[in-house]
Amino acid sequence: MTSSSIARKFAMALSGLFLVLFLGQHFTINLTSVIAPDTFNNWSHFMGTNFLVQAVLQPVLIFGVVFHFIMGFILELQNRRARNVGYASYKGSANASWASRNMIISGLVILAFLVLHFIDFWIPELNIKYLQGDMSGLLESGGGYRYHEELVHKFESHLRVIAYVIAFVLLAIHLWHGFASSFQSVGFNNKYSKGLTSFAKVYAIVIPVGFIFIALYHHINHLIH
Amino acid sequence: MKLTLKIWRQENAAAKGGIQSYPIDGIEGDMSFLEMLDVLNEQLISKGDDPVVFDHDCREGICGSCSLQINGEPHGPDRLITTCQLHMRMFKDGDTITIEPFRAAAFPVIKDLMVDRTAFDRIQQAGGYISVNTSGNTIDANAIPVNKEDADESFNAATCIGCGACVAACKNASAMLFTAAKVSQFALLPQGKVEAATRVLNMVEQMDKEGFGNCTNTGACEVECPKGISLENIARMNREYLSASLKG
Numbered sequence: 073m074t075s076s077s078i079a080r081k082f083a084m085a086l087s088g089l090f091l092v093l094f095l096g097q098h099f100t101i102n103l104t105s106v107i108a109p110d111t112f113n114n115w116s117h118f119m120g121t122n123f124l125v126q127a128v129l130q131p132v133l134i135f136g137v138v139f140h141f142i143m144g145f146i147l148e149l150q151n152r153r154a155r156n157v158g159y160a161s162y163k164g165s166a167n168a169s170w171a172s173r174n175m176i177i178s179g180l181v182i183l184a185f186l187v188l189h190f191i192d193f194w195i196p197e198l199n200i201k202y203l204q205g206d207m208s209g210l211l212e213s214g215g216g217y218r219y220h221e222e223l224v225h226k227f228e229s230h231l232r233v234i235a236y237v238i239a240f241v242l243l244a245i246h247l248w249h250g251f252a253s254s255f256q257s258v259g260f261n262n263k264y265s266k267g268l269t270s271f272a273k274v275y276a277i278v279i280p281v282g283f284i285f286i287a288l289y290h291h292i293n294h295l296i297h
Numbered sequence: 298m299k300l301t302l303k304i305w306r307q308e309n310a311a312a313k314g315g316i317q318s319y320p321i322d323g324i325e326g327d328m329s330f331l332e333m334l335d336v337l338n339e340q341l342i343s344k345g346d347d348p349v350v351f352d353h354d355c356r357e358g359i360c361g362s363c364s365l366q367i368n369g370e371p372h373g374p375d376r377l378i379t380t381c382q383l384h385m386r387m388f389k390d391g392d393t394i395t396i397e398p399f400r401a402a403a404f405p406v407i408k409d410l411m412v413d414r415t416a417f418d419r420i421q422q423a424g425g426y427i428s429v430n431t432s433g434n435t436i437d438a439n440a441i442p443v444n445k446e447d448a449d450e451s452f453n454a455a456t457c458i459g460c461g462a463c464v465a466a467c468k469n470a471s472a473m474l475f476t477a478a479k480v481s482q483f484a485l486l487p488q489g490k491v492e493a494a495t496r497v498l499n500m501v502e503q504m505d506k507e508g509f510g511n512c513t514n515t516g517a518c519e520v521e522c523p524k525g526i527s528l529e530n531i532a533r534m535n536r537e538y539l540s541a542s543l544k545g
């Protein structure tokens with residue numbers, strides 16, 4: 073079954089939906105960094121030190137991301153091979169959206185962002201927790217948890233904020249097509265489809281714009297103070 | 298009207314092809330696109346040149362033979378029509394029109410604008426039928442009642458003429474819309490349910506074997522399909538396929 077085109081798309085859709093779910097959870101926690109820094113610190117410490125999160129959810133997430141982009145590359149390669157001689161004139165915009173025709177481009181930008189994001193947050197976390205062995209999550213200077221302060225510090229840089237904003241715009245484009253497309257891939261089509269598609273389109277805009285808001289909030293806050 | 302035609306010319310499957318320019322004059326808006334090509338070919342033949350080879354048969358939008366990628370779209374800029382139904386009034390005096398064969402690894406060029414679409418026949422042969430013995434045993438078509446919505450949806454799927462515009466339009470050269478139409482027309486009817494699982498598995502397997510691309514759900518096929526075959530058929534085929542593979 074895994075060798076068929078429909079099975080590959082089914083797997084692509086499931087991994088995509090899983091990432092969509094994760095994105096919502098990530099957004100919820102990040103939003104608390106704006107409205108309730110203490111809650112953000114508590115949640116970050118929980119996520120960073122809870123055994124279940126670290127030993128089960130985190131590997132599943134990493135597998136999900138890696139599976140998704142590798143399958144994306146495989147599909148893209150096969151699809152290119154399926155049209156071995158190209159058209160001299162091809163009017164893609166006449167019958168399909170830019171987002172749907174360029175999932176690999178939006179995907180690659182997201183991948184580049186993930187590399188940056190890992191260097192920014194994940195590698196320092198691994199370093200502090202597992203190499204230095206400091207699982208306390210406390211600031212060296214004292215005065216509570218370090219997570220919120222680290223986050224605020226990261227968004228002081230213009231360049232980083234610009235990179236994040238660009239990545240989230242492309243994430244919105246990726247999800248604009250991808251989220252609704254995944255329902256079709258799993259064969260879901262009935263009287264609820266219209267409503268679900270509208271929900272997916274709203275989600276595709278609201279969540280990335282929300283992430284952009286959080287990044288800009290911390291950046292502007294830094295500029296003002 | 299006066300036009301410049303840029304046409305893909307290719308001697309045979311093995312030859313390297315290329316675009317050639319042909320000026321043409323005296324084209325009327327009431328002519329069909331194929332009649333316009335007939336005019337060109339008459340001129341080429343009277344000059345002793347090789348006429349442009351293209352597929353056509355019924356010239357009334359029911360056989361699916363005529364193909365052609367016209368200015369980057371299968372069957373040209375109009376909607377819900379085949380190339381034989383495309384009127385020259387869709388173009389303006391002085392226009393340049395690029396005419397290419399439908400492009401897909403699974404549709405190799407035979408000559409010029411004519412491609413080999415027998416991959417569709419093989420998909421159909423893999424399961425696009427029901428096994429009934431009809432010799433001397435004809436069954437009344439109305440003996441099994443079918444509910445109206447199912448009959449209508451099945452009929453809509455069955456209007457697919459196998460032209461290949463869906464493949465030509467798709468950025469991935471995917472044959473999902475065609476295969477989904479052929480799966481759906483049977484899957485919706487009681488007569489087709491008996492072999493539904495093996496049908497969808499075999500037809501999808503053949504579709505993949507022919508080298509068509511995967512579906513990205515861009516929807517280009519539905520927009521370009523001369524018969525308005527709906528994307529819902531693809532969702533139905535995905536559903537049928539997934540449940541058939543789970544059953545083993």
Ligand code: HEM
Binds near residue numbers: 086179251
């Ligand atoms: C890591 C980099 C990523 C790459 C390279 C990538 C690549 C792709 C590609 C090429 C497709 C289209 C597959 C096709 O239909 O032919 C796709 C679909 C999709 N992606 Fe991504 N993606 C990435 C990250 C993400 C993220 C972070 C999310 C969600 C938060 C996501 C959600 C989706 C969804 C929902 C689909 C639709 C699946 C379907 O059509 O059935 N992707 N991705």
Ligand code: SF4
Binds near residue numbers: 456459524526
């Ligand atoms: S689905 Fe439409 S475009 Fe595709 S072969 Fe059938 S009639 Fe032609």
Ligand code: FES
Binds near residue numbers: 352358380382
């Ligand atoms: S020639 Fe039969 S559909 Fe155009």
